[in-house]
Amino acid sequence: MKILKIENDALKMVATAMGKAEMFASLNKDSLMKIATRAKLCQYDSQEVIFKQNDPSETFFMLIKGEVSILHHHKSSDGMIELGRIKPNSIIGEIGLLLNEPRTATVHATQKTLILKFDRALFEYMFEHIPAFGPSVSQNLARRVQQLSKNIPLPFYDKNSDLPSPEILEMLPLDFVIRHRVLPLKATQNVLSIGFVDDPSSRVLRAVRSFLPSMELQMVRIDNELFDNVLGSQAGVKEWSASAEKPEEDEKKSLDKSSPKLDTLLKRMVAEGASDLHLSAGQVPHWRIDGEIQDIADTKKIGAEEVFELLDPVMDERSKKEFSDHNDTDFIYPVFETGRFRVNLFRDDLGIGAVFRFIPTKILSFEQLGLPQILKKLSDHPKGLVLITGPTGSGKSTTLAAMIDYINTTRRAHIVTMEDPIEYVHISKRSLINQREVGRHTNSFSSALRAAFREDPDIVLVGELRDSETISLAIETANTGHLVFGTLHTNSAISALDRIIDSFPPDQQSRVRVGLCDSLKGIVAQVLCKCIGGGRAAALEVLVVNTAVANLVREEKINQIKSTMQTGKAQGNMLMNEDLAKLVRRKKVDYNEALSKAEDKDDFVKRMQQ
Incomplete structure (x- = not known):
């Protein structure tokens, strides 16, 4: 001073x-x-x-x-x-x-x-x-x-009600629940009843909404006795821990390979409701809360090699070699009873940095995510190609996880996923699920797709359609009687079609158009918007492919598909600007936030004036 x-x-x-x-x-x-x-x-x-x-x-x-x-x-x-x-x-x-x-x-x-x-x-x-x-x-x-x-007192939760089930408790991480003395109590569709021992601060509410971005909250008051009873009744229950999904594998990893200093930071990240942790050489640690980067209080600047020293004990040999050869690598790090984290390790001009993305263990349903019913219909197809598209961080993995979990719950099928890395971990329910990770279990998406033909799958998930070879194999798989899900990094359903076709040389594009006409069932494009009061809401565009749309693709008239979507709303078609306008009118999203996410801003302004 x-x-x-x-x-x-x-x-x-x-x-x-x-x-x-x-x-x-x-x-x-x-x-x-x-x-x-x-x-x-x-x-x-x-x-x-x-x-x-x-x-x-x-x-x-x-x-x-x-x-x-x-x-x-x-x-x-x-x-x-x-x-x-x-x-x-x-x-x-x-x-x-x-x-x-x-x-x-x-x-x-x-x-x-x-x-x-x-x-x-x-x-x-x-x-x-x-x-x-x-x-x-x-x-x-x-x-x-x-x-x-002026603060409205919260109604008290009925003590005679049943204690929340492990499935409901899983909706919030245990570290966060203990730190803020907050309990998820009951979920109906996309409405969650949530109990607070103390007055809920705006920061805690924003954190809850970041974990459960599309759920409406009904807040009630709970006392210390109920809170302690619930924690006591769930003590030692694996369903309320990050290792619930694959206890044998992930618990063993966390115990055999750990980095205590890093684990402390990651536990704190989850407890504070941050979605991402950033460690950069020469700077204090930062995290992303409610969509905004903030420096972490009471932390010191990180040395040039300190990030690698934190991560070296938990990296496998493949990740170490990839980092040594290419100066960056991706992998998953599970922390016992806290959560799974997707890690990107990289070099920059100041040294070594890393970004950690928290992966919720609870897979939310369509209703809990507020997703339209047309996504269920797309998931019910026995065969074909369904694309989920959007920019990085738009929630594609969360939507896909809900679709796979829906199939896993309702159908007897064999599901094979190819991911880089595996984020949401699925346990076989009515379906049998095998999850393969590029780099650990297979060399590439294309090689995994070739192998899938010999693995007797009904449903195939391809984490990313990165190149023409992978796209071609995905179309072929869909046309041979399988339901294939894949992702692309485009901002709209129509631009996804252009991206797929333009991935091929001109002399092959006609063949690709025919393949798409026969296989494509739908495209879901999405963006995430900041909600008023915290949290995120997904805005969606849905293209349902019918005979008319297939003919437009075949005849190279993709620019006319938008008008077909506008007249085909009864079939489940949705335009992004329509969904953005709905979010604004429902007072979930601020006008300027929605405008920033609109690709055709003039069209969005006109819709808001109607």
């Missing part, structure tokens, strides 16, 4: 800034100048602590420039929980000073920050010598009470 002089221009700047804070807004310029000359102007560097939890409250502060993070440590947790961040013109710590109680949280700067510091003597001076200050403080506190009184 560095103390700066408050004089001349600095004095004017401080007085002006004070006038923008609610506590000082009613004071005149002369009073503000008197206070400013007696306060201390402090400059804090990034990550520097301003005060710690349980310190005595002998001062309060006003943030002038920069940003600070509020952190809380609970006796039941391993690390600090970030409660929120505070922007300029905010007052910090005055309640503790008034009540003469210890600090209830730790506050540190997230960047270079200017703070005005008021000690107890100055606080008493303001009450005694500045008549308007007392009423101003009272009004400020009254506003806080009024804001709190």
Whole structure:
């Protein structure tokens, strides 16, 4: 911390800034100048602590420039929980000073920050010598009470109701449940009844919505006794752990290969509701919460080789060799009783970096994800090709997992998946499922597809149609009596058709068109939008292929398919802009967010004006 002089221009700047804070807004310029000359102007560097939890409250502060993070440590947790961040013109710590109680949280700067510091003597001076200050403080506190009184109390959960089943509890990670004392209780279609021991903060609600992006929440109050009873009744039950899906394999991996420091970060990531963890050489760790990248409070910068040192103990020889040969690699890392993480390890100009994506263990149903019924109909086809398309991070894997799980639950079939890497782990239910990972179980998607002809499959999932060879084999597989699912990175159903056809030389494109006409059953394009209040919602475009669409593909009239989709809504066709407009009208997604996701922005604006 560095103390700066408050004089001349600095004095004017401080007085002006004070006038923008609610506590000082009613004071005149002369009073503000008197206070400013007696306060201390402090400059804090990034990550520097301003005060710690349980310190005595002998001062309060006003943030002038920069940003600070509020952190809380609970006796039941391993690390600090970030409660929120505070922007300029905010007052910090005055309640503790008034009540003469210890600090209830730790506050540190997230960047270079200017703070005005008021000690107890100055606080008493303001009450005694500045008549308007007392009423101003009272009004400020009254506003806080009024804001709190507007919170609608949660209804209490009926204690006589049955305890939630393991299937329901799986919807949220155990680390998150324990950290925030929150329980999933009951799910009906896409509505989840969820219980809170403490008042739900906006941060916790956003985290719940990030785990369950398309579910509506019905919040209820639960007491400590119910919470402890549920945790006690599920103690040791494997269904409430990340290893439930393949306990023998994943538990063994986690126990045989572990990295304690990395595991601690990943457990904290899950507990805080982050979707991704970023470790980059020369920078502090970051994570993505509710779609936004944030630095992680109370962490230090990472050394150039530190990321590799964290991951080396948990990487298999294939991943190590691939990283050595190509400077990047992908693999799955399971952490016992926490979750599975998709890992990308890479080199950049500062050293070695890694990104970890949390993979939920619970596979949600169509209803829980809010997906349209037409996806069930596409999954019911006995044979053909179904494509799921969208940009990276648009939820394609989640949608595909729901489709495979639906088939697994309703049909007696043999399902073979080819993935890079395996994300959602399926247990055989009515169907028999074999999951193969490119690099570990097969050399490539194309070689796995060739082998599939000898594996007696009914349904084949191809994680990514990367090249013309894989696409050609997928079409051939679909045309020989199998139902094939595949993914592409395109933004619309129609552009997916163009991408497939353009992957082939001109002299082969006619043959590909014929193959598509005979095999293609539907294309689902999707994007994820930030929801108002946190979480994500999927906007979908669905092309259902019928005779008319097949003829347009054959006749090279793909540009006319959109009009066919508009007139064929009864068959399940949906346009992306229509779904985006619905999300806005239902007040789930902000207008500007939806507009940013629209490919044809003029068309979206017109639809919103109708």
